[in-house]
């Protein structure tokens with residue numbers, strides 16, 4: 001047997017015995033000076049941190065992004081700088097509603113978060129396996145999430161709350177149709193697409209802006225479970241997705257996604273029949289075709305789940321020069337929400353944790369706070385800005401072009417004059433008879449116990465997508 005290292009306290013001193021507490025006589029009691037015992041118990045009490053308020057249950061791995069096509073005419077982002085260029089990344093997938101210990105094979109949207117460790121800083125694309133979302137105004141996010149979480153009295157998930165909210169919020173119809181279709185219950189994360197969902201922007205070397213949407217298409221093909229199959233899986237294992245991803249990568253069967261973008265010239269945003277910044281809408285491929293960019297491959301499993309995934313902090317606010325935001329209201333709110341969540345969940349200096357730290361030099365004027373383990377100052381006199389001591393300065397070369405905005409400040413009714421039915425109709429029309437019939441039965445199953453008037457209100461919306469849609473659900477309800 002090879003020589004094991006000697007065990008130490010966290011302060012580095014070797015310990016003599018890790019089996020027996022320090023006692024007065026063999027029957028005890030224990031002496032207060034048994035520092036080793038106290039340290040172990042105290043440490044254990046602090047082993048849990050708050051779980052993510054949404055997307056708590058997750059699975060992930062390290063990997064690489066490789067550029068296969070030149071898109072430098074649209075963006076100057078260095079990650080896309082040359083064909084063949086590789087960038088290290090961390091991907092985390094998740095369900096939305098379930099808690100940290102929830103079963104994997106649940107019908108739910110899957111999170112699809114990728115942290116690209118680019119040479120110009122971390123770029124986080126924090127998307128889902130769906131191209132759209134349930135809301136178009138971020139003011140509704142906490143309300144919507146409350147309907148997905150547990151009822152305050154029963155502490156059970158509530159179908160009534162879900163359908164009450166959805167039936168009063170027709171902007172959710174597109175995402176609801178995806179959620180209850182076959183793709184709403186993927187067998188695992190290797191067999192599903194990912195989408196940035198929001199509209200973002202690209203800035204090229206000439207400082208021109210384009211609107212952009214990101215697509216990650218699975219190269220493994222789509223696989224999903226019916227409700228009955230998923231129930232059988234959960235009866236066998238609650239960790240089906242974790243097992244699948246871990247074992248595929250351990251075997252060298254590395255999952256890959258083709259990464260593409262849709263590009264819209266900046267001035268087109270005023271011309272489309274739909275608001276291109278509305279998160280409940282896709283850009284039809286016929287109008288804005290997919291342009292291939294590269295391949296994402298996951299090829300390295302985690303060594304420590306907690307350090308590398310539970311402590312990972314993905315934020316849509318993490319962008320790099322050449323990639324920017326858009327006026328999408330939901331995206332705008334997310335720019336605040338994630339870093340705020342990270343400060344609460346992980347602490348002030350969460351971005352210095354190894355998994356979150358950029359792989360490029362960091363020069364900020366942020367200073368103290370709990371757990372500051374930033375590298376020692378090489379230039380301690382330059383701790384404010386402007387200064388005369390050679391401290392870091394802003395670089396105007398990375399400024400974005402000005403964005404034209406106009407209009408009166410007001411609270412505009414986002415449910416007025418918005419077509420919530422055409423795009424779900426286009427999706428529904430793509431389904432074959434089997435897919436439609438499973439959609440209807442999945443919806444009917446999820447409406448169990450919901451008061452009649454709420455079901456009728458929802459059927460009214462389905463009828464506006466197509467009378468056959470509503471009739472199909474009505475028949476399945478019987």
Ligand code: NDP
Nearest residue numbers: 131178181183193217282283284285286423424426427430
């Ligand atoms: P297209 O026929 O050009 O594209 C259809 C898209 O739908 C493909 O991306 C396809 O993904 C995806 N898709 C196929 N089957 C399903 C399914 N069962 N559930 C969810 N997505 C599916 O049509 P359009 O671009 O004109 O869009 C028509 C409708 O397709 C939209 O209203 C939207 O609901 C849906 N869709 C559109 C996307 C877009 O970005 N335009 C993206 C995803 C869905 P794949 O190639 O992986 O099979």
Ligand code: HEM
Nearest residue numbers: 052055092111112113127128133138141197314333337341
């Ligand atoms: C996680 C807020 C919409 C995808 C989270 C977290 C918060 C949050 C607070 C937990 C973050 C953490 O603790 O690390 C919001 C708000 C939204 C919103 C306020 C709208 C107003 C969306 C949308 C998407 C999305 C539209 C996808 C398109 C994700 C993903 C995670 C997440 C993938 C998990 C990230 C990870 O793996 O760590 N969200 N969210 N969210 N959200 Fe959102």
